[in-house]
Amino acid sequence: MLNNMLAFLSSGENISFMLFSILIIGGAVYMISFTRVIHMVISLAFTFVSLAGLYVLLEAEFVAFVQILIYAGAISILMIFGIMMTKHGSEEEIQPARLLHNILLLAGSLGFFGIIAYAISKAEFPQAGTFNAGEDNTRAVGELLYTQHVIPFELVSVLLTVAFIGAIILAKKEEE
Amino acid sequence: MFNLITSYLILGAILFSIGLYGALSKKNAVIILLSIELMLNAVNLNLIAFSKLGVNPSLTGQIFSLFNITVAAAEAAVGIAILIALYRNRGTSEVTDMDLMKH
Numbered sequence: 001m002l003n004n005m006l007a008f009l010s011s012g013e014n015i016s017f018m019l020f021s022i023l024i025i026g027g028a029v030y031m032i033s034f035t036r037v038i039h040m041v042i043s044l045a046f047t048f049v050s051l052a053g054l055y056v057l058l059e060a061e062f063v064a065f066v067q068i069l070i071y072a073g074a075i076s077i078l079m080i081f082g083i084m085m086t087k088h089g090s091e092e093e094i095q096p097a098r099l100l101h102n103i104l105l106l107a108g109s110l111g112f113f114g115i116i117a118y119a120i121s122k123a124e125f126p127q128a129g130t131f132n133a134g135e136d137n138t139r140a141v142g143e144l145l146y147t148q149h150v151i152p153f154e155l156v157s158v159l160l161t162v163a164f165i166g167a168i169i170l171a172k173k174e175e176e
Numbered sequence: 177m178f179n180l181i182t183s184y185l186i187l188g189a190i191l192f193s194i195g196l197y198g199a200l201s202k203k204n205a206v207i208i209l210l211s212i213e214l215m216l217n218a219v220n221l222n223l224i225a226f227s228k229l230g231v232n233p234s235l236t237g238q239i240f241s242l243f244n245i246t247v248a249a250a251e252a253a254v255g256i257a258i259l260i261a262l263y264r265n266r267g268t269s270e271v272t273d274m275d276l277m278k279h
Binding site: 025029040079081082152 | 179180181182183184186187189190191192193194195197198200201204206207209210211213214217220221224225227228229230231233234235236238239241242243245246247248249250251252253254256257258259260261263264267269
């Protein structure tokens with residue numbers, strides 16, 4: 001057991017995987033346990049940045065920077081705006097605790113995790129070909145995006161435009 | 177026995193479970209949206225892990241996770257817009273008060 005652990009910790013990749021996953025799980029758990037809404041958003045932003053580190057470890061540099069730009073930048077700021085535009089005064093007063101609901105929910109989540117972890121530990125992952133990220137990951141992703149996956153790319157741009165126009169119309173003040 | 181892909185998949189499962197718990201237990205709608213983002217991030221982690229360590233490694237997993245991030249951004253924007261409109265009309269941001277269509 002100890003030898004196994006030492007062998008696991010002897011490689012730099014494994015050590016950084018450990019560090020990043022501790023940061024990720026820590027941020028997510030603190031998000032659950034904090035009581036103030038703004039602290040939750042900050043701790044989740046921490047999780048998003050650490051996930052970008054894990055992506056760099058998996059040789060997905062472009063996705064890592066997109067992750068930092070969109071999640072740690074845009075979505076966190078959007079959520080903070082959403083918090084500031086709605087009132088959260090009732091955070092401090094005592095609310096009726098939904099004890100039975102929370103216990104059942106905890107049991108359900110743990111059971112779900114147990115089933116998935118059992119399935120993962122039983123599955124066989126044959127070690128196949130080696131991964132080739134290209135000399136320049138951004139260039140390789142871009143070439144693939146504009147040749148092989150060009151139709152989904154255009155469709156996704158239409159989806160994004162429609163969603164943002166819809167968001168503006170929804171959030172706009174209605175005229176009297 | 178100790179496979180690297182297994183640890184990535186277990187990490188994704190942990191993240192997904194935490195997101196599921198947060199989405200179903202919190203009352204604030206903004207936090208529920210954030211928990212859904214956490215679950216989507218777990219999916220992205222699985223996609224990228226399989227794109228490097230899977231049976232058939234290729235860049236397609238990264239492309240797919242880019243599409244996933246785009247859809248997640250659209251979902252967050254529309255969700256916040258609905259939340260702001262609801263707050264303006266009914267003065268609440270708690271999901272337990274959003275019961276106009278109950279009964």
